[in-house]
Amino acid sequence: MTTLFVAGTGTEVGKTWVAGRLIAALGTRGYPVRARKPAQSFDPVELGSTDAELLARATGEAPTTVCPEHRWYATPMAPPMAAAALGRPEFTIATLIAEIVIPTDGITIVEGAGGPRSPIATDGDNVDLARALRASLVVLVADAGLGTINAVELSVAAFGGFETLVVLNRWTNADLHRRNAQWLREAGHRVVTAVEDLAVALDARLSPL
Numbered sequence: 275m276t277t278l279f280v281a282g283t284g285t286e287v288g289k290t291w292v293a294g295r296l297i298a299a300l301g302t303r304g305y306p307v308r309a310r311k312p313a314q315s316f317d318p319v320e321l322g323s324t325d326a327e328l329l330a331r332a333t334g335e336a337p338t339t340v341c342p343e344h345r346w347y348a349t350p351m352a353p354p355m356a357a358a359a360l361g362r363p364e365f366t367i368a369t370l371i372a373e374i375v376i377p378t379d380g381i382t383i384v385e386g387a388g389g390p391r392s393p394i395a396t397d398g399d400n401v402d403l404a405r406a407l408r409a410s411l412v413v414l415v416a417d418a419g420l421g422t423i424n425a426v427e428l429s430v431a432a433f434g435g436f437e438t439l440v441v442l443n444r445w446t447n448a449d450l451h452r453r454n455a456q457w458l459r460e461a462g463h464r465v466v467t468a469v470e471d472l473a474v475a476l477d478a479r480l481s482p483l
Contacts, residue, residue, distance in 0.1 A: 276381045276480055279409035281400055281433070283416040283425035284389040288443040290325045292415045292469055293385050294332040299473035305480075306380030309333045311341040312370040312403065313353035313387065313394060321348070325385060342373050352393045367398040371406050381480070384409065390432035401432050411437045411479070413472065418442035418451040426458055440465045441472055 280296075282289040297307045309329035316324045326341035333340070345365075347356035357364065376382050384407060386392075386400035393399050404412060412433050416422045422442065430438050440458060445451055445467040458465045466472045 276410045277376060277407055278381060278383050278411055278413055278476070279400075279404040279407060279436075280383055280385045280413045280415065281390055281404070281429070282386070282388065283414065283422070283429045285392075287415050287417050289385055289415045290328050292413070292441055292443055292472075293383055294328055295469040296413070296472060296476075297329070297332040297383060299469055300381060300476065303473065303477055306377075307333060308335060308377055308380065308382045309340050310374050310376070310382060310384045311387075312374055312384065313345040313347070313365070314341050315347040315349060315351055315353050315356040315387065317350045318348045329383075329385065339375075345370075345373070353387055354393050354396045364396045367395045367402050367406050370395055370403065374407070376407075390429050404433065404436065409436065411439065411476075414438050414440045415443050416440060418445045418454060418467065419448075420450065422454050423457055426463065427461070430463060438464070439472065439475060441469070442467045 280289050280293045300307050311326045311329060314325050327337045330337040330340045347353055347360060349356045349359050351359060387394050390401050391399045394403050414429055416426050426440055440463050442455055442465060455465050455467060466475060
């Protein structure tokens, strides 16, 4: 059993898009893959295409298996803030861990919410959650464009102690994108620019399941 934690350098960088396509790419390689979203907050107009629903479509699971129904917060704030705004109970990292059902075989992709230090419970952030999960590896999704070097450096530092693979999302092969990738690689980061390349890197990294 392997747990991969999918994080972003911030919001709206495409974590769920990358996670969904990674699930498909690993599935074609014969890995059983499940997805978990410990808590999600969203604008009510997104219902039908929330992160949990999109991940569920990728794995074939029920959306409420991916994210327990009582952890759906229909207001676009960090989950513990959304819970407070909606008048719902506080919850901790330990509570989220207790609710996440991780299968004993295959790969489980756990997607966080926001950036590394975005709060995901009243007492912790995405880094705390990844540590509590004892994640095998962090997949860090970053936008390929302007500002990504700073965002990646800060995010990788926040996930200190984890093996981290960086995915530069929304890649167009623009000159800036190529230079960003080169700079990050020369700084010692493992960087891919396509989900298929990420799947290849993970396939080489994962122990036979």
